[in-house]
Amino acid sequence: MLSASILVVEDDRDLREALADTLEIAGCKVTQADSAEQALTILPRQVFDMVVSDINMGAMDGMALLKAVRQDYPQLPMLLITAYGSVSASVEAIRNGAVDYLVKPFKPQLLVDTVSRYVGVASPSDDEGPVAVEASSLQLLQLAKRVAATDSTVLICGESGTGKEVLARYIHQQSSRAQQPFIAINCAAIPENMLEGMLFGHEKGAFTGAYSSMPGKFEQANGGTLLLDEISEMDISLQAKLLRVIQEREVERLGGRKTISLDVRILATTNRHLAEEVSNGRFREDLYYRLSVFPLNWLPLRERRQDILAIAQRLLNNHTLKMGRVNASFDQQAQQALINHPWPGNVRELDNVVQRALIMQPGNIITSADLRIDPFAPAGLAASTVSAVAATSEQPAADDSNALGSDLQRREFEIILNTLRSENGSRKNTAEKLGISPRTLRYKIARMRDSGFDVAGGDSGKLQAASYK
Numbered sequence: 408m409l410s411a412s413i414l415v416v417e418d419d420r421d422l423r424e425a426l427a428d429t430l431e432i433a434g435c436k437v438t439q440a441d442s443a444e445q446a447l448t449i450l451p452r453q454v455f456d457m458v459v460s461d462i463n464m465g466a467m468d469g470m471a472l473l474k475a476v477r478q479d480y481p482q483l484p485m486l487l488i489t490a491y492g493s494v495s496a497s498v499e500a501i502r503n504g505a506v507d508y509l510v511k512p513f514k515p516q517l518l519v520d521t522v523s524r525y526v527g528v529a530s531p532s533d534d535e536g537p538v539a540v541e542a543s544s545l546q547l548l549q550l551a552k553r554v555a556a557t558d559s560t561v562l563i564c565g566e567s568g569t570g571k572e573v574l575a576r577y578i579h580q581q582s583s584r585a586q587q588p589f590i591a592i593n594c595a596a597i598p599e600n601m602l603e604g605m606l607f608g609h610e611k612g613a614f615t616g617a618y619s620s621m622p623g624k625f626e627q628a629n630g631g632t633l634l635l636d637e638i639s640e641m642d643i644s645l646q647a648k649l650l651r652v653i654q655e656r657e658v659e660r661l662g663g664r665k666t667i668s669l670d671v672r673i674l675a676t677t678n679r680h681l682a683e684e685v686s687n688g689r690f691r692e693d694l695y696y697r698l699s700v701f702p703l704n705w706l707p708l709r710e711r712r713q714d715i716l717a718i719a720q721r722l723l724n725n726h727t728l729k730m731g732r733v734n735a736s737f738d739q740q741a742q743q744a745l746i747n748h749p750w751p752g753n754v755r756e757l758d759n760v761v762q763r764a765l766i767m768q769p770g771n772i773i774t775s776a777d778l779r780i781d782p783f784a785p786a787g788l789a790a791s792t793v794s795a796v797a798a799t800s801e802q803p804a805a806d807d808s809n810a811l812g813s814d815l816q817r818r819e820f821e822i823i824l825n826t827l828r829s830e831n832g833s834r835k836n837t838a839e840k841l842g843i844s845p846r847t848l849r850y851k852i853a854r855m856r857d858s859g860f861d862v863a864g865g866d867s868g869k870l871q872a873a874s875y876k
């Protein structure tokens with residue numbers, strides 16, 4: 408996420424607004440000027456990190472503005488936009504002190520990438536906003552930004568790994584609650600008997616083992632945002648209690664008598680069709696309507712292919728930085744392979760592929776061989792993992808116990824997937840056959856997803872697709 412204040416100078420209104428929108432979505436604070444003259448009146452009144460200006464403008468053009476900026480604000484980087492084919496203008500721009508130039512037409516992500524080279528980039532972390540290039544994704548972010556300004560409850564839907572949590576964090580960051588806590592709880596990963604206490608908190612002695620009182624997630628999120636991840640996995644009796652807390656805007660700790668008033672914005676995610684869950688009697692209708700005031704839907708990655716390279720590059724930048732390596736990029740064939748892959752595990756699968764490629768390739772150009780995406784992998788077993796297994800066997804085991812641990816876990820995941828397949832996707836039968844509770848199975852499936860396996864699926868317990876990511 409960029410954190411910079413940018414002055415955009417462009418006399419074509421549509422283009423100016425498009426540039427401003429792109430930079431705003433990337434996290435910048437943007438001021439617009441419709442001429443070089445107007446830019447010169449704005450510059451003394453505000454502090455900017457960068458100027459982005461077109462060259463071809465009315466009376467005073469971008470080149471003249473560049474000269475004025477170089478003279479009066481020598482530290483302020485300026486990026487110029489030149490018309491297609493005007494090589495001499497680009498050369499002159501650089502000679503006159505522009506830090507860079509873009510030739511029209513260019514993709515929004517190129518603008519963001521270029522600007523990010525010269526201005527503050529917030530340290531990469533899970534708090535970064537989502538990358539979006541495809542029109543539908545940009546539209547989704549615009550909607551998210553608009554709803555962020557309100558206190559409305561938002562239901563974020565999408566297949567596993569599409570970026571629902573990233574979008575939830577983005578909404579929080581764009582809201583007036585940004586400086587307040589963002590608390591997330593994964594309803595699928597918390598054992599059923601613990602979820603209520605974790606959400607609502609408890610007083611000392613409320614139950615065996617409650618040695619001290621504890622605030623719940625609602626209290627912890629007070630003033631901020633609470634994300635209820637995988638809300639469809641919440642037990643129906645707890646759904647009733649949740650609805651009451653949301654409606655009454657107050658919570659009582661387990662074993663407590665005091666009511667605590669709440670000012671919490673609720674976001675929820677689901678990778679199931681919640682409306683179907685309602686018609687099947689597994690999700691409360693009233694809670695559904697309460698949560699889905701403003702639904703946002705991430706398309707699967709295969710349906711927004713223009714996002715793939717930009718997200719892959721962001722992931723690559725993040726991982727190289729974390730590893731203390733120089734920036735890397737994908738060669739032409741690697742880019743094509745990334746675009747062509749169906750990504751059943753969505754962005755999480757892409758993240759795994761990128762990380763693995765960096766392990767395979769110590770240099771800074773990632774090739775298609777490093778990606779280990781096999782387009783002919785058997786259905787249900789995506790190539791990235793077949794390759795991952797191969798990759799692992801090629802790597803010297805740094806620590807045998809770690810290797811055994813991950814091997815056992817992989818074996819467990821395989822057993823679960825195979826059983827799900829043989830039980831035709833029925834989670835109930837799978838749990839019975841494996842001798843574990845349906846809750847434990849859900850928990851394990853959530854862990855499998857976290858480890859990069861894609862277990863899509865089955866609101867009616869039917870497995871829609873099961874594959875490694």
Ligand SMILES: Nc1ncnc2c1ncn2[C@@H]1O[C@H](COP(=O)(O)OP(=O)(O)OP(=O)(O)O)[C@@H](O)[C@H]1O
Nearest residue numbers: 537538567568569570571572573678718754755856
């Ligand atoms: N648009 C995006 N830009 C950058 N990174 C992304 C984007 N979408 C997803 N990611 C990354 O992909 C990974 C998966 O995203 P996230 O956890 O938000 O998905 P999810 O839909 O909540 O998954 P699940 O349903 O399994 O919980 C994360 O590492 C996240 O940072």
